[in-house]
Amino acid sequence: MRSYMVRKPSPCTHLIRQVPGSSIKMLEKSRSLVVDCVAYDLEDSVTLSMKADARRNILELLNRPRAPAIREQAVRINSMSSGLAEDDLREVVTHQFHGQSSRD
Numbered sequence: 001m002r003s004y005m006v007r008k009p010s011p012c013t014h015l016i017r018q019v020p021g022s023s024i025k026m027l028e029k030s031r032s033l034v035v036d037c038v039a040y041d042l043e044d045s046v047t048l049s050m051k052a053d054a055r056r057n058i059l060e061l062l063n064r065p066r067a068p069a070i071r072e073q074a075v076r077i078n079s080m081s082s083g084l085a086e087d088d089l090r091e092v093v094t095h096q097f098h099g100q101s102s103r104d
Helices: 024-030 048-062 085-097
Strands: 016-020 035-041 070-076
Touching (some): 024 035
Parallel strands (some): 016 035
């Protein structure tokens, strides 16, 4: 018979889940996750033709009360060299920092 030791997770351990901003279904499902951080992705997981929709989807989600089992929410923007980062910042992130969000 084998015995197994179970270690307590380190307090530095973080579970981060990336969710594509273009998928409303996955964005909604992300609200049921139990994680330290959900990173809503505007970069690699979103095709060029869906970038604007993804920005709107993420902004709408961030304007809702955060799900209780999610400690932090983040937005992964496109790289500065892509030419898309300014739109990401202007349309999503800036709204969150200028009090246009109902959340902290």
